[in-house]
Amino acid sequence: MMKKITIGIIGLGTVGTGVMRILRSNSKIIRERLGAALSVKKIADLDIKSDRGIRLPKGILTKDAQEIINDPSIDVVVELIGGCEPAKTLLMGAMAEGKHVVTANKALLASHGIELLKAAHHAQVDIGFEASVAGGIPIIKARREGFAANRIRFILGILNGTANYILSTMTNEGGNFSDILKEAQRQGYAESDPVLDIEGLDTAHKLAILISMAYGTTITAEDIYTEGISHIEPLDIEFARELGYKIKLLAIAREIGSQIEARVHPTLIPHEHLLSKVDGTYNAIFLDGDAVGPSMFYGKGAGMMPSGGAVISDIIDIARNILTGTSNRVPFFSHQPEYLRKIIIKNIKEIETRYYLRFSVDDRPGVLSKLSGILGKHNISIHSVIQKGRRNKGGVSIFLLTHESREAALRKALDHIDHLSLTRAKTMVIRIEDQI
Amino acid sequence: MMKKITIGIIGLGTVGTGVMRILRSNSKIIRERLGAALSVKKIADLDIKSDRGIRLPKGILTKDAQEIINDPSIDVVVELIGGCEPAKTLLMGAMAEGKHVVTANKALLASHGIELLKAAHHAQVDIGFEASVAGGIPIIKARREGFAANRIRFILGILNGTANYILSTMTNEGGNFSDILKEAQRQGYAESDPVLDIEGLDTAHKLAILISMAYGTTITAEDIYTEGISHIEPLDIEFARELGYKIKLLAIAREIGSQIEARVHPTLIPHEHLLSKVDGTYNAIFLDGDAVGPSMFYGKGAGMMPSGGAVISDIIDIARNILTGTSNRVPFFSHQPEYLRKIIIKNIKEIETRYYLRFSVDDRPGVLSKLSGILGKHNISIHSVIQKGRRNKGGVSIFLLTHESREAALRKALDHIDHLSLTRAKTMVIRIEDQI
Secondary structure, three states: OOEEEEEEEEOOOHHHHHHHHHHHHOHHHHHHHHOEEEEEEEEEOOOOOOOOOOOOOOOOEEOOHHHHHOOOOOOEEEEOOOOOOOHHHHHHHHHHOOOEEEEOOHHHHHHHHHHHHHHHHHHOOOEEOHHHOOOOOOHHHHHHHHOOOOOEEEEEEEOOHHHHHHHHHHHHOOOOHHHHHHHHHHHOOOOOOOHHHHOOHHHHHHHHHHHHHHHOOOOOHHHOEEOOOOOOOHHHHHHHHHOOEEEEEEEEEEEEOOEEEEEEEEEEEEOOOHHHHOOOOEEEEEEEEOOOEEEEEEEEOOOHHHHHHHHHHHHHHHHHHHHHOOOOOOOOOOOOHHHOOOOEEOOHHHOEEEEEEEEEEOOOOOHHHHHHHHHHHOOOOEEEEEEEEEEEOOEEEEEEEEOOEEHHHHHHHHHHHHOOOOEEEEEEEEEEOOOO | OOEEEEEEEEOOOHHHHHHHHHHHHOHHHHHHHHOEEEEEEEEEOOOOOOOOOOOOOOOOEEOOHHHHHHOOOOOEEEEOOOOOOOHHHHHHHHHHOOOEEEEOOHHHHHHHHHHHHHHHHHHOOOEEOHHHOOOOOOHHHHHHHHOOOOOEEEEEEEOOHHHHHHHHHHHHHOOOHHHHHHHHHHHOOOOOOOHHHHOOHHHHHHHHHHHHHHHOOOOOHHHOEEOOOOOOOHHHHHHHHHOOEEEEEEEEEEEEOOEEEEEEEEEEEEOOOHHHHOOOOEEEEEEEEOOOEEEEEEEEOOOHHHHHHHHHHHHHHHHHHHHHOOOOOOOOOOOOHHHOOOOEEOOHHHOEEEEEEEEEEOOOOOHHHHHHHHHHHOOOOEEEEEEEEEEEOOEEEEEEEEOOEEHHHHHHHHHHHHOOOOEEEEEEEEEEOOOO
């Protein structure tokens, strides 16, 4: 008789519905690959009435997640409700009952990963979280297993589909941020409360998970310097293009000596770079390993089916462990728990990079000389400068690219410049990545 | 005391040297991730004298591969000599001795995969072969595990670095095939005997492995229609560019009803497609899964360090199985052996696709009407045609793109056209992929 792995799902939203759809449409192929059947016994959701467009066996739905945790026949509990509580309590409870768990909950992993890890270790169960970062892209598996022999030199990620959709649309079709955001909300590409996406916090959660895995540590999103994209203007998109760049919201991690750079912000990247071609709601992770060299993974970052498929790949991985009688085969944060270490995140003021600056200043003689004088005094060396007489808020915009400079020095220079009487608005600063 | 996994390596060429280098430079990080040390006890190579730029422990080298197979303390045997024999006999012998094996040998896997699979199953040992397809890209792991819940709709691969280097150079810098091949040989990007690479056979080996894994079957390279790139002329590169395409040597697999298309040939792909940006010796696999949608993996396809890293990722995977007391956790060809099936490969004459045609014909009135008349008679419908009066071998070139047509019909039409007295050279045919 075909063996069976029994599953309980907590949360029947978009991803949960995707899981049920794929388990139905691809059950035969999954059985043939795994050598066992995946069988969902119970689904807990507070809403047991809505039609989600899928047929569910009678009686499978319950409002009480505890029913799943207490059911001794359930092998794997899948948590898809998101947010820290009650998700954390439910996962802890499931593990305490000896159940393996799968979650797509990046906020929880980024904040409480170490507690989950300890609980899993204690209970000798597995935690799958492939869907938490870049939904359809198997980056967790690629990083922890495929690149297990590599020291990771840097990671550049486009990890939020909403932000990438808005920036790509601004770039490819024109328009300003708020109009495109509204249209994205109307089309379902952005949440009604988009702040986590557009202010970079969702990206920071995912970067925290990637860094923890890449460097055998446990950092949280709070350790990551984070800027969003809501202040980017069409002027910046347009000028970046003229200079041969595109603007993307990037998650950046880089090993610099004994420290790690960890930051999320809009970034100018060269137009010909592969990451520049990642448009719409797609995600990509570009990374450089010391053995493998530059590599990129591209795919859907979220959505019913891509994330649903990632959740099932985790279930299959765990099922393979169950069927062969093992667990904790691959360590949670890539390193064995006893080798997890504290890393020093480089203070944003200490990073050195190139900058795009847009000054909004009075349209009168001597302005450029004044600006460059102040930059020079702070050791900010100018790569190129263009003043096109574009009118902006009654003045002109001056666009300037710097050579590699120290952020602390740049901030001091801009603090000075932004308080000049000739300055009409705060200077726009966008960091550049072009050594990639 | 730290646990130890003992390794024997057969073949100390480029990849073997890479394995030794990485094991030396990254031994600490590998130990921290795996929770055990990887220790190479013996290396067999017929050449035990050459300096490979690495320091080897005294006495580790032997000319006799059998020493490795007979050593009861060796857990994993790594075969890196390539070719079918003696590689196959050595791998079979190692498995018969209960040793797990790792190989990068695509020719062997593509021709004798099923025998290796049976031997591994019988001996209850694992076979790792991540390095056999697209060296640095963990596509085997991504496909078998990351996309385990997906039915694969199509795969498009740039799988040979030499061919891609030549085509990219023709495209980006100009020049003809044979000059660039010579330069590539001088620079070490092409072998002194390049036929496997430029005639598509190496790509066909890799596609056979990808198809076997994607569809739970065992096909060989002989089942795959294969064309190389040596006949591509600068004229074609240039004209493709004008039409918005690049020419790449693609490995193509596609599920069409109950049949599978499997072919390797130069292909026009749209200039804006991500695969068009894969230049130089890089490889990429673009695939479409029914849950995940379009995805792409990009990275180095070969070389000392990328392939060496892939071999070590396989060793680590096997070591994890050894440490947790399991084997055969993930089935060799993605499906459990009892569910492997025969698939029907679509005959190349039955495929339907769009074509780029370049006719070399006399420069006289009525030629185009003659050509289009013959195409029309065979139901080949013309999308666009350009006659620029370019002189080619004393006549003119006429470039033509067809709508979707049946290959058999096209061949009949061209057979007719190529025998006309106005035709000066065989018509150049390049298939187009633009529904991607």
